[in-house]
Amino acid sequence: MSDDLQTMVRRIRGDLNRGVNALPDLRIKEAITDAIKRFRAKRLGFNQKNSQTVLLSAQEVIALPTGWIEVDFLRLERANDRIPMREVSYDWIEERQRGEPNEGEPRKYAIQNRQLRFYPIPDQSFTLVMSFLCDLPEVSVSASDSATNAWMVEGEELIRKQAMGDLLVTYIGGSRVIEGKAMLEEVDQVILPTLESKAAREQTSGRVEPFL
Structure with missing residues (x-):
């Protein structure tokens, strides 16, 4: 071998x-x-990866982790809560963020321009756990x-x-x-x-x- x-x-x-x-x-x-x-x-299997980061209050967008190819799942963790997130289109979030921005506990995300965008915009800090296919x-x-x-x-x-x-x-x-x-x-x-x-x-x- x-x-x-x-x-x-x-x-x-x-x-x-x-x-x-x-x-x-x-x-x-x-x-x-x-x-x-x-x-x-x-x-x-060997080309899948777990990663986590802190999603800060008011942080609507973060860069994709290095080597990201495709998402498996995203979830938020806060205290003992594990909150699964659902992927939507970038336009779906764009439409709902027209005018006064919505803030709260993020439940949805979109991927565009090598960035993750969250909806609603976080109103406090969360731990973001990501599983994804990677280079x-x-x-x-x-x-x-x-x-x-x-x-x-x-x-x-x-x-x-x-x-x-x-x-x-x-x-x-x-x-x-x-x-x-x-x-x-x-x-x-x-x-x-x-x-x-x-x-x-x-x-x-x-x-x-x-x-x-």
Whole structure:
């Protein structure tokens, strides 16, 4: 298993049986980062994050956390209360904040311009808890050989085989295109669903199903 960028590059080169002249490191790194970009919006457990911050009185807008891709849930906490929030459109809030601004306990939020906007505007301080799908840092074409993140560990097979399939189809070509297409099919039909299923089992639905 790879655990950093250079290890994955070496393994891909070995599995494809190509020397440096035939397959430069840069091209392999491009295939790896393209694979990560393809799957970055898939919920795989290791790319989901919880964060919290203090939402101050009169603070209507805050910046999205670094790496934010998509929201899972937001809630407010105050003393022993846990208050779930509901997402609405930015226009929905805009329409209701015309004229005299509404203040109170925020129950709704909207996302626009990489910001979270709350309605009503907080009338006191709350703890804001956020769960969201996030980008993982470090790995890129220009990253150091030792760069690593969960894509290099938990998502290693997914990224490695997606990158290999891409290289076989778009770079090496010839008689190995069929091999590359088969590898990409394995990624879509076997490896990705297995990771998604594992991630789903790691999160409770809150429902109890009868065993039949």
